[in-house]
Amino acid sequence: MKIGKLLVIAAASLTMGVAAMSQPSSTDNSYAAVKRIHGYKIMKPKFYFKYSVINQDSKFNPYKGVTYVSSKYDKVYGTVKNYVDTSKPGKYFVIYHIKDKAGYNFNVKHVITVRAVNLVGIYNPNYNSDGTYDVSNIGDNLNLKPRYNVEATMPGISWTSSNPEVADVSSDGVVSAKADGIAVITATLDGKSSQTPVMVTESSHLNLTNSDDFLSIKYDDSYISYKTKNDLIQYPYGVWITDGAKFGYSDGIDDGSTNPNRRDEISSENGGIFTPNIGTDSMFQDGDTMVLVTKDEFGQSHQYVGQYQYME
Structure with a gap:
């Protein structure tokens, strides 16, 4: 002492x-x-x-x-x-x-x-009560605020962006929307982190490409099914669906999963099916853009971009 x-x-x-x-x-x-x-x-x-x-x-x-x-x-x-x-x-x-x-x-x-003061979340002004987020336009600024377990103003918060070319973030949590795409903003305090998604687009279709061979993505109220040309076991690290004005997002973490990394295992054996929580069904329409970010069993990242198709 x-x-x-x-x-x-x-x-x-x-x-x-x-x-x-x-x-x-x-x-x-x-x-x-x-x-x-x-x-x-x-x-x-x-x-x-x-x-x-x-x-x-x-x-x-x-x-x-x-x-x-x-x-x-x-x-x-x-x-x-x-x-x-x-x-x-x-x-x-x-x-x-x-x-x-x-x-x-x-x-x-x-x-x-x-x-003790712990970081428990991030206030994102683009978040809506229905679980969706508003899309940012190029040139927009987004003021993010850390949330703590108690009322506090803490020094030492570090901010990072998974894709600074799309959405850069300043040392005080101000996000600058720069280009079409997706990014995850992370706030860290004393080794503990919280994340929030940002999507930047000027149209209903994101200007994104696939990282490797991709066949299709479909959605059916509760689960997503996707197909690729490889048979690697993969784990979801982000799911995005947008109509150009709003987007639904899931970080891919499943609290009920028995997998050590708390993410669903998706492979050809289970039909490429998993069940992310991505907001309300009412926003999803045929033709909306879907983005699936994964890591395979070897730790390699993948990005799949397709259009939403409701499965009859």
């Missing part, structure tokens, strides 16, 4: 560094009045703390939010030992050693909880 610098502060200085401190009346009976200064009964100073929980990686000031109450004619001095390490979640403590003119000499121990 990191120990903060020992500070000695007079009562007047402490008052300036934190909130204003009230003085009780002589009739206040909340303290044991056992000491005197010039005939005046002096009560033991009492401390109050506004903050007991702080966010991870925030700046901690042991004097912020600390107030005390003392008697008239008293003068209070304080030293502090700070054991709070905001880089690691957990419970820590701060010890305030207090002396006053009346001769009170005591310690106040205050427990501080450092609350």
Whole structure:
């Protein structure tokens, strides 16, 4: 644990560094009045703390939010030992050693909880309530915001784009739409990442090509069937369907899958069928563009582009 610098502060200085401190009346009976200064009964100073929980990686000031109450004619001095390490979640403590003119000499121990801050998602203004996304036009800017498990503003977020030539992203999460295509934007904090999709197009048909031989893609309410000219086992890493104004997207992850990488195994043995969650069925029409991004059993990436065909 990191120990903060020992500070000695007079009562007047402490008052300036934190909130204003009230003085009780002589009739206040909340303290044991056992000491005197010039005939005046002096009560033991009492401390109050506004903050007991702080966010991870925030700046901690042991004097912020600390107030005390003392008697008239008293003068209070304080030293502090700070054991709070905001880089690691957990419970820590701060010890305030207090002396006053009346001769009170005591310690106040205050427990501080450092609350973990985790990245849990990305706010994408193009996301719609029906599970679809709006398509971006070339030249558009998209302001993405990280979402955390608690209300926080965290430094250290890194932003990357899977396809900067299509959609570049700045260090503060502003996406610039540059060319027809698809991209996945990733925000990372402390090794944990969240992703959101971006599609850029000026028409109903994306200007994309296949990475290798491709036969067809079909959709039937709940599952996608596609055929290629190779027999490699593949895993979906992104499914896109668009009518040029909106698009549906799935990252290919199946929480119910028994596969170690949590993705469906798609191969000729199962007819190339898998079931992504790609928004509502009402947006899909014959002729819409479909893009399937996969990795095969050897880790090689593939991209298949075709037109939606509803299976009767």
